Amino acid sequence: MKLFKLNKTNLNEVEQIPFKLEKDIQSLVEVNVESVFNLKFIQSELSVDKYRIDTLCFDEENNSFVIIEYKKGKSYSVIDQGYTYLQLLLNNKSDFLLVLSQYFNKVLRMEDVDWSQSRIIFVSPSFNSYQKDSVNFKGLPFELWEIKRYSNDTVVLNEHRSNSKESIETLNPTSNSTISQVSKEVKVVDxxxxxxxxxxxxxxxxxxxxxxxxxxxxxxxxxxxxxxxxxxxxxxxxxxxxxxxxxxxxxxxxxxxxxxxxxxxxxxxxxxxxxxxxxxxxxxxxxxxxxxxxxxxxxxxxxxxxxxxxxxxxxxxx
Missing domain, CATH: 3.30.1460 (Yope Regulator; Chain: A,)
Incomplete structure (x- = not known):
């Protein structure tokens, strides 16, 4: 996408300013996560088990956790990481509930969170065709957002959306797989x-x-x-x-x-x-x-x- 600034009748191209580090993207999103994604920022760099979550948020409208991960490179699998983090969340509910209770300064119960609406948001300057195709299934609890920054202090966020009617479970019938285990509890409402x-x-x-x-x-x-x-x-x-x-x-x-x-x-x-x-x-x-x-x-x-x-x-x- 090209961005231009209108100067009377002339269009002057606005240059894109690449993000040097994933941390730059993370800092920008965390400060503005409520206005960008309508989420409450809970904690940054949360360690659970052997994993570290970039940003933990809470969706008050759905009473559910949202994990945000930031990427600059393209050598990773959205599906693998997404389901791994969702399984981490579902297998460690008490840990996440404790963090949320500390944030709201009150004791919360398991039923105060709708675990079925948990989801992952990936934010990156770009996703390759393999990554986009890998989430082209119906009902995946993942969102892919491309973020770009420009020289006129403009930041653009575009979501890649799936148009498929096929469920990913049709490609992975193994009952003990991570995908199947997560899909039993997490349901994407459409x-x-x-x-x-x-x-x-x-x-x-x-x-x-x-x-x-x-x-x-x-x-x-x-x-x-x-x-x-x-x-x-x-x-x-x-x-x-x-x-x-x-x-x-x-x-x-x-x-x-x-x-x-x-x-x-x-x-x-x-x-x-x-x-x-x-x-x-x-x-x-x-x-x-x-x-x-x-x-x-x-x-x-x-x-x-x-x-x-x-x-x-x-x-x-x-």
């Missing part, structure tokens, strides 16, 4: 996982909605453990919760503090047909969270639904 909960007319309605959503710039569909998120540049546009006979679209309205002040981007939904319902809850701090809930069924008017979604889209874009 779109099909949520669609399997609902009926075919609603699946068809969701596919129609997806087509409409694809016309909105920079919106990504991100499956989570309990719902599917629509994300706009790292911000949550709305959630979709799939049930047997319904889909609930939930849209955060914003927070109201005890003094009555409202959070940034707090908004009122213009809903002349009144198909949305307001919901709220209160945290211990006294802050009140508010939400709009919109039911979706097989007769839902998608044009009107998109009219509502676009209001939140515009709100987050401002």
């Amino acid at each position: 779109e099909d996982f949520h669609l399997s909960k609902t009926n075919q007319p609603l699946v068809d309605k969701w596919n129609e909605l997806k087509e409409e959503i694809s016309n909105l710039d920079d919106v990504e569909i991100t499956p989570k453990n309990d719902y599917i998120s629509l994300m706009l540049n790292g911000k949550t546009l709305c959630y979709l919760i799939f049930r047997k006979n319904s889909i609930s679209l939930e849209m955060n309205r914003g927070n109201v503090k005890p003094d009555g002040s409202r959070s940034k981007n707090y908004f009122d939904l213009d809903d002349p047909k009144k198909i949305s319902k307001e919901g709220s809850w209160e945290w211990k701090s006294g802050t009140k969270g508010t939400i709009y809930k919109i039911p979706i069924n097989k007769t839902t008017d998608l044009e009107y639904l998109m009219f509502l979604i676009k209001q939140k889209y515009k709100n987050l874009s401002n």
